[in-house]
Amino acid sequence: MFDLKQCYADNLKQHLDLFNSMEKYLPVAETLATQCFDALEKGGKIVFFGNGGSAADSQHLAAEFVVRFKKERRALASMALTTDTSILTAHANDYHFDTVFARQVEALVKPQDVVIGLTTSGTSANINLALEAANEIGAYTVAFTGRDGGKVKDIAKLPIIIENNITARIQEAHMFIGHWLCEAIDELVTQ
Numbered sequence: 001m002f003d004l005k006q007c008y009a010d011n012l013k014q015h016l017d018l019f020n021s022m023e024k025y026l027p028v029a030e031t032l033a034t035q036c037f038d039a040l041e042k043g044g045k046i047v048f049f050g051n052g053g054s055a056a057d058s059q060h061l062a063a064e065f066v067v068r069f070k071k072e073r074r075a076l077a078s079m080a081l082t083t084d085t086s087i088l089t090a091h092a093n094d095y096h097f098d099t100v101f102a103r104q105v106e107a108l109v110k111p112q113d114v115v116i117g118l119t120t121s122g123t124s125a126n127i128n129l130a131l132e133a134a135n136e137i138g139a140y141t142v143a144f145t146g147r148d149g150g151k152v153k154d155i156a157k158l159p160i161i162i163e164n165n166i167t168a169r170i171q172e173a174h175m176f177i178g179h180w181l182c183e184a185i186d187e188l189v190t191q
Contacts, residue, residue, distance in 0.1 A: 006103075015172060018108075021163075025158070025173075029160070032158060032181060033163065035158070036114050039112055040076055043077075044053075044079055044113040045114075046076070046120075047105070048062050048116050049127065050117065050118030053167075053171050055118075057174060058116075061080075061181075062078040062079050065177075065185070069186045070186055071187070074189070076185065081101050091103050098125040099129055101126050104130070109137050112139075113139045114140045115130070119150070119152055121147060122147060122148070127143070128151055128152050130163055140157055141156045142158045142159075144162075145162070146163070146174075147163075147165055164180070
């Protein structure tokens with residue numbers, strides 16, 4: 001019989017074990033914050049995209065930049081490529097879902113932007129192709145990923161690899177770094 005309490009305890013232990021090791025990600029997180037701040041100061045924007053739960057996380061983080069996180073401050077240029085259903089469905093229908101984000105990158109990304117793809121496996125073709133397209137434009141590319149980093153670790157200029165095999169735990173770590181980034185940028189732009 002399924003044990004609710006044990007399941008809860010097991011999930012909490014997995015979460016705490018991962019989060020007790022999160023300090024090792026500080027150097028890449030600092031690089032991420034510096035790159036995002038520099039992009040915003042130079043008139044660039046932060047572009048997020050992902051599939052499934054990572055799509056929702058992308059929208060969440062873009063909203064924190066545009067609206068606010070903790071501090072009252074000016075709106076910050078950010079967008080999620082996962083929100084326009086007409087573009088997503090037209091492109092997937094007329095072309096292929098693998099290029100649904102790359103096409104948007106071609107249309108919307110400039111060299112001064114930071115482009116962040118979220119993929120827990122690092123093997124999502126549509127994330128990898130979009131980051132390759134952003135690299136061709138000259139934007140700064142970041143991958144929030146997990147496991148061993150997959151193919152995306154060799155595509156993004158800054159791969160942030162959460163060394164875990166459980167999708168939920170990887171996503172929790174991504175959102176921790178994402179929320180930390182929002183708070184860091186809040187502080188940097190209001191100095």
